Amino acid sequence: MRSMKRALFYFVVALFTVSCAGMSLFSGAKGEFDAGLTLFNRGVYDQAVPHFLKATELDPEFDQAYLYLGRSYLSLGRWGDAVQPLRTAYRLAPAETQKEIGSILFDALLSTAVGDLKKGEFLPAIEHLREGLALNPSSPQAKNELAGAFVGYGGALLRDGRVTDAISAFQQALGVAPGSLDAYLGLAKAFMSQGEPVKAKEAADSAIRIAPGKSRTLNDMLERIGTPR
Known part of the structure; x- marks a missing residue:
């Protein structure tokens, strides 16, 4: 009987210790978050970041800490x-706040993609823009940026002599933005490089239909790349 009481006593002590540790853990995460939020609201974002980071380390399910860490960045x-x-x-947030967080994530993805494009990093830009479009499929800006990324990537592939891959990139640009003048011009160049003048002419004619006011300029440009008129 005495041994049973002793065992029960140790069990209660252990349970209390674990409970206190858990309370301390979450209290620590909340304390770090509150400290970060105070700095965030004062506009001292660089000082807020370490607190939000610590909060996410202490509580990996703390969705608000991740949100404000992202907003600080x-x-x-x-x-x-x-x-x-x-x-x-976004993943951890309850359904009622996901839309708002998704909008912030969308802006971050687009801005990151624009930065990628400025550095000539087309593939990361394409991935970021695709993710952004998954969040906001109707965004004209995301579609235009993605089409531009494919065109830029296609141009880089064409310069490297990877003509088939370049054609695929230009076609993907048109899949996103069917009225992309640059994509049709890229296709015309790529088809000529591949020795397919008929397809090159079709792409060139599509470019002129998109921008009839620039037909003379486009014809001159297309003649320089050897497209039959």
Whole structure:
């Protein structure tokens, strides 16, 4: 009987210890978050970041900590750093707040993609823009940026002599933005490089239909690349 009481006593002590540890853990995460939020609201974003990071380390399910970590990075112009915590915040958030967080994540993805494109990093830009379009499929800006990324990638492939891959990239650009003049011009160049003048002419004619006011300029350009008129 005495041994049973002793065992029960140790069990209660252990349970209390674990409970206190859990309370301390979540209290610590909340304390770090509150400290970060105070700094965030004061506009001291660089100082807020370590607190939000610590909060996410202490409580990996703390959706608001991820959200404000991402927002802090956005306020600092660190678009790429903002994406991952915002992804996590979006995943963890309750349904009623997902739309708002998705909008913030969308902006971060687009800004990151624009930065990628400025550095000539087409594939990361394409992936970021695709993810953005999954969040906001009707966004004209995301579609135009994605089409531009495919055109830029196609041009780079064409310069490297990867003509078939370039054609695929230009066609993907047209799949996103069917009225892309640059995509049709790229296709015309690529088909000529591949020795397919008929397809090149079709692409060139499509370019002229899109921009009839520039037909003379386009004809001159297309003659220079050897497209039959």
